[in-house]
Amino acid sequence: MPVLSDSQQLTNDPDRIHAIEEKLLTAAKQAGHDSSTAFALRLALDEALRNAFTHGATDPSSQPVDVSWTVESSRVTIVINDHGPGFDPDAIADPTADENIERPCGRGLLLMRAYMTSVSHNKSGNTVTMRYEPGGG
Amino acid sequence: MASVESRLRVQTEDDITRIEFVDRNILDEGNIQQIGDEILQIIDSADRPKLLICFSNVEHLSSAALGTLITINKRIRDKGGQLRLTDIDPQIYEVFVITKLNKLFQIHATIDEGLASFES
Numbered sequence: 550m551p552v553l554s555d556s557q558q559l560t561n562d563p564d565r566i567h568a569i570e571e572k573l574l575t576a577a578k579q580a581g582h583d584s585s586t587a588f589a590l591r592l593a594l595d596e597a598l599r600n601a602f603t604h605g606a607t608d609p610s611s612q613p614v615d616v617s618w619t620v621e622s623s624r625v626t627i628v629i630n631d632h633g634p635g636f637d638p639d640a641i642a643d644p645t646a647d648e649n650i651e652r653p654c655g656r657g658l659l660l661m662r663a664y665m666t667s668v669s670h671n672k673s674g675n676t677v678t679m680r681y682e683p684g685g686g
Numbered sequence: 687m688a689s690v691e692s693r694l695r696v697q698t699e700d701d702i703t704r705i706e707f708v709d710r711n712i713l714d715e716g717n718i719q720q721i722g723d724e725i726l727q728i729i730d731s732a733d734r735p736k737l738l739i740c741f742s743n744v745e746h747l748s749s750a751a752l753g754t755l756i757t758i759n760k761r762i763r764d765k766g767g768q769l770r771l772t773d774i775d776p777q778i779y780e781v782f783v784i785t786k787l788n789k790l791f792q793i794h795a796t797i798d799e800g801l802a803s804f805e806s
Contacts, residue, residue, distance in 0.1 A: 563714045588746070588777050595713050595748050645786040651760065653753035656785050660749055663784045 553580060553620040558613035561602040569616060570594055573627070576620040586683055589664040590625060593679055594618075596657040597629050605631025605675055624666075625681040635674030693721045696728065702736045702804060703728055704797070712747040722754040726761055735767035738800045742773035752787060759791060768792075770800040 553576040559565055573594060574587050582590075601614045612632040619626045644655045662668050665679040695706040705725065709717055729735045737758075755771075762769045771793045774782065782788040794800040 563716060567714075585777070591711075591713075591746055592748075592781070595746075599715070599748065599750065650786060650790055651756055653756050654749070656749035656752060660781065660784065 554618060556615070556617035559598070559616055560613050561606070566595075566598055573618050573620070573625075576618075577625060580620045580622045580625075582620075582622075582625070582683065586625070586681065589681060590627075593661045593664050593668075593681070594627055596661050597627070597677055597679060600657050600677075601629050601631035601633075604636060605633030607633065623682060627679045627681075628676065629679075630676040633675045635671075637674060638670050690720065692724060693717055694724050702738060702801060703732070704738045704740060706740045707743050710743055710745045712744060712751040715750055718748070718750050718754050721751075722757060725754075725758050729758065729761050729765060729767065732767070733765070735762055735765055736804050737762060737767065738770045738772060738797065738804075740773050740797055740800075741771065741775065741778065744775065744778060747778060747781070749785075752781070752785060755791070756787070768804055770794055770803060772797050772800040 555569075555572060555576070557569055559569065570591055573590060577587055577590055598614065598616070606612065606614050614632070615628075615630040617628045638658060641658055642649055642655060644650070644652060644659055649655065658668070661677075661679060664681075666682045667678075667680045669678050670676065693708050695708065697704045705728070707721070712718060712721070725737070725739075729737065739755075759769055769792065771791050773796060774793060779788070779793070782791070782793065792803065794803060
């Protein structure tokens with residue numbers, strides 16, 4: 550099975566975001582990944598892009614967000630660079646804590662970590678790498 | 687100015703308003719905002735609103751949609767109303783469990799169970 554990959558620059562355009570999500574899911578299906586993988590990938594990619602545009606590339610005149618992904622039968626890797634100032638992922642408040650449960654935001658990273666096998670950020674926090682391995686927990 | 691098409695199907699019977707979503711994927715921020723605005727208008731137009739939101743048509747939703755549901759829940763509570771969520775797909779229900787929002791909302795398997803759970 551060949552490795553499928555793509556790389557794009559995105560602005561905060563819902564249609565283009567939807568298109569890249571669909572392209573990733575089509576590649577995942579071609580590589581033999583099942584519907585639960587598709588659910589996880591769509592959710593994690595959507596949350597990561599939302600974070601990129603909400604917290605990273607917030608200025609419409611700023612650089613577009615770089616999105617790249619690689620799909621193999623045994624793993625999927627997604628990398629997103631928002632070229633923004635970055636953040637400390639370890640400093641994010643726990644959205645499941647009682648005092649935070651009714652906050653309307655702050656759950657994206659939790660969901661990315663729950664559905665991906667691994668989620669890591671570069672030192673400045675403006676690039677996230679998500680890896681998914683079926684059965685990888 | 688063209689009117690914006692509703693993202694909801696709304697039905698009111700007795701004093702309970704049932705809402706279903708037009709969209710299968712509740713991911714787009716613009717749609718989520720519109721959904722929130724529409725539902726908040728429904729809540730604000732009733733004294734002690736009883737609202738049932740059916741997720742039978744929904745295949746995906748984002749954390750932003752969860753945030754909107756939280757806002758809706760708070761508004762209903764402030765008005766002394768009641769909210770029920772029903773027909774949530776197991777994969778989406780898992781999202782509620784991971785975020786512990788299954789403890790915040792009253793969630794039922796079916797519309798009938800949700801309707802029966804309202805206090806008069």
